[in-house]
Amino acid sequence: MAQNSENSTNQDNFQLTSGGDSSLDLPRLKGTIGPDVVDIRRLYSELGCFTYDPGFVATASCSSELTYIDGEQGILLHRGYPIQQLAANSTFTEVAYLLLNGELPNSSELSNFEGQLSNYSMIHDQLTRLFSGFRRDAHPMAIMVGVVGALSAFYHDSLDINDPQHRMVASYRLIAKMPTIAAMAYKYSIGQPFMYPRNALTYPENFLYMMFGVPTEEFEVSPVLAKAIDRIFILHADHEQNASTSTVRLAGSSGANPFACIAAGIACLWGPAHGGANEAVLAMLEEVGSVNHIPEFIDRAKDRDDPFRLMGFGHRVYKNYDPRAAVLRESAHAVLEELGVRDEPLLELAMELERIALEDEYFVERKLFPNVDFYSGIIFRAMGIPVSMFTVLFALARTVGWIAQWKEMIEDPDQRIGRPRQLYTGPVERNYVAMDQRS
Numbered sequence: 001m002a003q004n005s006e007n008s009t010n011q012d013n014f015q016l017t018s019g020g021d022s023s024l025d026l027p028r029l030k031g032t033i034g035p036d037v038v039d040i041r042r043l044y045s046e047l048g049c050f051t052y053d054p055g056f057v058a059t060a061s062c063s064s065e066l067t068y069i070d071g072e073q074g075i076l077l078h079r080g081y082p083i084q085q086l087a088a089n090s091t092f093t094e095v096a097y098l099l100l101n102g103e104l105p106n107s108s109e110l111s112n113f114e115g116q117l118s119n120y121s122m123i124h125d126q127l128t129r130l131f132s133g134f135r136r137d138a139h140p141m142a143i144m145v146g147v148v149g150a151l152s153a154f155y156h157d158s159l160d161i162n163d164p165q166h167r168m169v170a171s172y173r174l175i176a177k178m179p180t181i182a183a184m185a186y187k188y189s190i191g192q193p194f195m196y197p198r199n200a201l202t203y204p205e206n207f208l209y210m211m212f213g214v215p216t217e218e219f220e221v222s223p224v225l226a227k228a229i230d231r232i233f234i235l236h237a238d239h240e241q242n243a244s245t246s247t248v249r250l251a252g253s254s255g256a257n258p259f260a261c262i263a264a265g266i267a268c269l270w271g272p273a274h275g276g277a278n279e280a281v282l283a284m285l286e287e288v289g290s291v292n293h294i295p296e297f298i299d300r301a302k303d304r305d306d307p308f309r310l311m312g313f314g315h316r317v318y319k320n321y322d323p324r325a326a327v328l329r330e331s332a333h334a335v336l337e338e339l340g341v342r343d344e345p346l347l348e349l350a351m352e353l354e355r356i357a358l359e360d361e362y363f364v365e366r367k368l369f370p371n372v373d374f375y376s377g378i379i380f381r382a383m384g385i386p387v388s389m390f391t392v393l394f395a396l397a398r399t400v401g402w403i404a405q406w407k408e409m410i411e412d413p414d415q416r417i418g419r420p421r422q423l424y425t426g427p428v429e430r431n432y433v434a435m436d437q438r439s
């Protein structure tokens, strides 16, 4: 938890003066690494004013021990472990355990955790009927929002957020069922029967089996694909207080059940400025079409009157290369090679687009670099994942981070219902005007 300097010997506070003679000492809170924060909890009661920070650019909404990002250096740590090391050496289920419990598991802890996930990987059979209420061409994210929210209608024995056992079971259920629901959304969209999970398969293998297996024949999961998708899941697991994680925390702060909170996170992630960007990158690359069209699109991205943005570029926090994008960029060639995809024109186009953008003053000045979404879609596509499923896979992986952040919030003694204020700019009080008095 954040150390309150009010209890420390060096009274290292911030002094806020409001122009007149009134001033206020605001405590400086220190974390283990990263920027200190100004504790403004007494600001309104003492000075009668709010802070103003649309988009929460400079606002810490909580203290957390899960993930640390240094945007200037391009650093990402999960419980202190660099993302590059986790991507190279760990597995998604091991990273899930780490985020949930704070330490890397030993072998028996990991196999017990993975066994639990296997046991929770099926969904209530009545839930399968929910899918038939959707059009076959529904966006799979629409199905994910609906079906994940509906889990709260079935698992009444894990809805009590104040019961640690309920919280743990709900966490396992969500992590375990997301691949099953995601694969079902895909199968539903192509009119194929649902595939049930198989406990003998690993987490990534099971997902690929449920996505691409059919009941009529055996399906051998490619170890190359399984390793590639597992690494991509690791890179998407958690990312501090991003928009969808903040949505999950805000929903959870009212006491809403975890299934409803994760459904809220899925809804927020869907936006093209957030998790929907991986799908939008593919659409953009296909629109660009060829290297000689790149300058035209770079100009459009720079034109304030043109809503076009370079999707997969820029980030609220990273003002350096997103370390996840760097891992994906490196592994893209390797994965495509292993998949036997010799020349992927979209990858060559993406790399040329990146090269040109990173030499352009507009992007350099604004420190706009590729983010996690810039390369992920190219790898997904090479793996045979349809574009409409890209953000679903992001949500599948981020469920680990969402539920770990939700659990941390529920267990945080400082947490209370989230309820921001505003700067009111509307009309002052006025009297009602009868219809016959109106112009």
Ligand code: SDX
Residues within 6 Å of the ligand: 055, 238, 239, 241, 242, 243, 272, 273, 274, 275, 277, 301, 302, 308, 309, 310, 311, 312, 313, 314, 315, 316, 317, 366, 368, 371, 372, 373
């Ligand atoms: C994710 O927060 C997270 O951690 C998110 C995420 C996670 O793991 O959870 O990392 C996942 O959401 C990654 C981001 C995916 N989104 C995109 O790739 C969409 C394209 N990017 C932009 O929409 C934008 O960069 C954001 C939304 C990512 C960040 O927006 P900010 O922080 O509000 O920045 P901004 O819009 O204020 O931009 C600052 C300037 C502006 O120009 P000026 O007004 O200074 O002239 O940079 C420009 C913007 O116009 N700009 C871009 C741009 N991104 C920012 N110009 C062209 N193309 C872009 N992509």
